[in-house]
Amino acid sequence: MFHEVNTMNYLESLREIIFPAKIFGAEALGALGWILLGQILIMIIMNYVAQSRIFRSGRIFDVPIPARQRRREFIHSWHVFLDSIVLYIFLYTGLLRPSVFTWPDTLITFLIFVVWVEVYFYCVHWAMHSFKWLRPIHREHHRSVVNTPYSGFASSMSEKVVLLSLATCFMAALSWFMNITMSGIAAFYAYYYVIVIGGHCNTEFPFISRTMQRLGLATPSVHALHHARFNVNYGFSFVFLDRLFGTYTSETDTLRDRALAGNGYQSLKRPKGV
């Protein structure tokens, strides 16, 4: 009995050292757990959905995926765990100071990060393509010419550090001036994962893709062409920055229409007359 009490006390003090209750309440722990496992879960689900017979007709580039591509992409996505680890460190050290949950603050947190990721991703992505000395950072991600749901997070460590720093440092800095909630951060990561993984699924989905198109969101054809043509379509989840800065290719609309009609490209070449 005495031994059991001692073990319990030991575990409780260990928990207090690793996850101090003052910082890591249920909301923070739930958000960290989601950020740790959510992307793996979405990757597996999306891979299953994109390969299912029912959606095969929506294939964007209907060409064979090189053998071992998925395996390479999975291996080069190992750093997905850093999202939650870095967030944990920022919380533990007090650099990130989340506020108590409220619905309005959660919504505002989510919307601010959605706008922020759009802007920083476009700028950094454009720079990594435009400046020769930055290209090596982005090279690993572009080894996939035709995407799979596992392509999204496959990148070099240096690219991960750049993108992760821009996301987390901004969150931390903002939390000193306004109410940022952990639920808002978790919702943002859910959005981020769906866009990254869905944007690489090489499949257009009837209804979903048309709805996204009407809202100005980038359907999977947008990023599929980025991988195939290299110097177009730099945006993250919307196409307005590409349209604004003239980096949007009109071939995207043809490709999307063809994929939705069950007539995706049979090769990587741009068809004549498009």
Ligand SMILES: [Zn+2]
């Ligand atoms: Zn790129």
Ligand SMILES: [Zn+2]
């Ligand atoms: Zn990509």
